[in-house]
Amino acid sequence: MAFKKFIIRSYEGHSDRAKVEDLERRCKVGPSESVLDTMGDPMCRIRNSPIYIMLVAEMENELVGVIQGLIKMVTVHTHPPKDMAKVGYVLGLRVSPHSRRNGVGSSLVQRLEEWFTSNDVEYAYMATEKENHASMNLFMEKFCYTKFRTPTILINPVNSHLFEISSDIEIAMVKVEEAESLYRRFMGSTEFFPSDIENILRNKLNLGTWVAYFKGDSDFGLDGKVPNSWAMVSVWNCGEIFKLKIGKAPLSCMLFTKSWSLIGRMFPCMKLPTLPNFFSPFGFYFMYGLYQEGPLSGKLVRALCKFVHNMASRSEQCKIIVTEIGGRDDLIHHIPHWKLLSCEDLWCIKALNNEGTNKFHELSNTQPPTTLFVDPREV
Numbered sequence: 001m002a003f004k005k006f007i008i009r010s011y012e013g014h015s016d017r018a019k020v021e022d023l024e025r026r027c028k029v030g031p032s033e034s035v036l037d038t039m040g041d042p043m044c045r046i047r048n049s050p051i052y053i054m055l056v057a058e059m060e061n062e063l064v065g066v067i068q069g070l071i072k073m074v075t076v077h078t079h080p081p082k083d084m085a086k087v088g089y090v091l092g093l094r095v096s097p098h099s100r101r102n103g104v105g106s107s108l109v110q111r112l113e114e115w116f117t118s119n120d121v122e123y124a125y126m127a128t129e130k131e132n133h134a135s136m137n138l139f140m141e142k143f144c145y146t147k148f149r150t151p152t153i154l155i156n157p158v159n160s161h162l163f164e165i166s167s168d169i170e171i172a173m174v175k176v177e178e179a180e181s182l183y184r185r186f187m188g189s190t191e192f193f194p195s196d197i198e199n200i201l202r203n204k205l206n207l208g209t210w211v212a213y214f215k216g217d218s219d220f221g222l223d224g225k226v227p228n229s230w231a232m233v234s235v236w237n238c239g240e241i242f243k244l245k246i247g248k249a250p251l252s253c254m255l256f257t258k259s260w261s262l263i264g265r266m267f268p269c270m271k272l273p274t275l276p277n278f279f280s281p282f283g284f285y286f287m288y289g290l291y292q293e294g295p296l297s298g299k300l301v302r303a304l305c306k307f308v309h310n311m312a313s314r315s316e317q318c319k320i321i322v323t324e325i326g327g328r329d330d331l332i333h334h335i336p337h338w339k340l341l342s343c344e345d346l347w348c349i350k351a352l353n354n355e356g357t358n359k360f361h362e363l364s365n366t367q368p369p370t371t372l373f374v375d376p377r378e379v
Contacts (some may be wrong), residue, residue, distance in 0.1 A: 004059055006104060008111045010294035011054035011066070017042060020056065027094040037281055044241040045092060046070045048203055048377045050196060053115055057095075057104045064099035067108040068092035070378070072254040073195035075188065077369070079122075084195065088116035089354070089378055090126040093135070101165040104136055111152070113143070117352050125349040127378075133158055149191075150327045152374055153345050154337035155320050156305075158313050162305035166299070170215045171307050176201045178221060182232060185224075185293055191326075193373040199378065200234075206233040209289070210307065212300040229294025231301045235308055236376035239283015239317045248344035282319035285312050287378045290331055291324060301334040309336075322379070326372035 020042040038044050041266045046052035049070035055067030068091050076085040112268045112317060116124050125148065139145040199208060210233055213220050215239040217227035287308055291320055292301050312318040322344065325331050
C-alpha cells in the first residue's frame with residue numbers, strides 16, 4: 001500500500017492555529033495521556049527563545065504532524081572557544097495517530113536539522129521520557145542521537161497550607177542586574193548555562209530571583225560579598241502560557257489520591273497537604289537556577305522552596321511546583337518533592353558539523369557534571 005504524500009512547511013499562525021491545537025488534543029502525551037493547552041498560541045513554548053521555528057506536515061489539507069526548534073548559545077565544557085557552543089533544541093514533535101509509520105516524524109526531524117545546520121548549529125539535542133520508546137527509536141536509531149544526560153524532574157503539589165519559614169533566615173528578592181551578576185559569577189560555568197541569561201531574567205514570565213541567608217549576614221551583596229552559606233532560586237510562571245491536564249492516571253495513583261483525601265477529611269488535625277485536582281487544566285511554577293553554597297545551605301534551599309510554595313498557594317491556577325536538576329546533584333536532598341509524581345528525564349545529543357563531531361566523543365563520554373542549568377524557556 002502506497003503512503004499518501006505530504007509536504008513540510010513553516011507554521012502559519014493565522015491559518016494553522018486551530019489545526020495545530022486540534023492535533024495536540026489528538027496526540028496525548030506520556031503514559032498519563034497529559035493534554036497540553038497552549039491557550040491559543042501553539043508557539044508559546046519557543047516564542048521566548050532567541051531564534052525559533054515551527055514546522056508542520058500537511059496531507060490533503062490536513063495537518064498530520066508538527067515540530068518545533070530553537071537555537072541558543074550555551075556553556076559546553078571542552079568546546080572551543082571559551083567553552084561555548086551554538087545548540088539547537090528539538091521539541092514538540094507530534095504526529096497524528098492515523099498518520100504514524102508514514103515517514104512524517106522522520107521528515108519533520110530531518111527538515112528541522114537542515115534548518116539548524118543552515119544557522120551554524122553545532123549540536124542538536126532533545127529531551128524525552130525514558131518510557132517513550134517510539135521517540136527514542138526515532139532519534140537514537142534513525143538519526144544517531146546519543147544518550148547524553150539524565151536529569152531528574154522533581155514535582156511537588158501546591159496545597160492550601162502555608163509553610164513556616166525559620167525566623168533566623170532572611171529571604172530577599174534581588175534586582176535583575178544583581179541576579180545576572182550572581183548567575184554569571186557562580187553558575188556561568190555550569191553545563192548548558194545560556195549566554196543570554198539576562199533575557200530570561202527580564203522576561204515577563206520570570207517572577208523574580210530570591211536569595212536566602214542567615215540574618216547575621218546582613219552585608220550580603222555589598223562589594224560582591226556573599227555569606228559562608230547562602231542559596232538562590234528564580235521562578236518562571238509556566239501557567240501564563242500553557243495549561244496541563246492529566247487524561248488518566250495509574251490505578252495505584254488514583255487509589256493513593258482517594259485514600260489521602262479520605263484521611264485528610266477524617267483527621268483534619270493532622271493538617272495533611274491537600275492534593276490538587278490534576279484532571280482539570282492547571283498551571284505550574286518552574287524553579288530554575290537553584291544554587292547553594294556553604295555547609296548550612298541545604299537549610300536555606302528548603303526555606304526557598306517553602307517560600308516559593310507559599311507564593312504559589314496564593315495563585316488559583318498554580319497546582320504544582322516543578323524543577324529539574326542534574327542526575328547527580330545534591331540539591332535533590334533539599335528540594336521537597338513527591339516521588340510518585342517525579343521522574344527521570346533523558347537528554348539525547350547529536351553533532352551537526354565537523355567541529356562539533358571532533359568534540360562529540362569527548363562530550364558524550366565524559367562523566368555527567370554534578371550540576372546542570374535547565375532553561376525555563378524549554379519547559
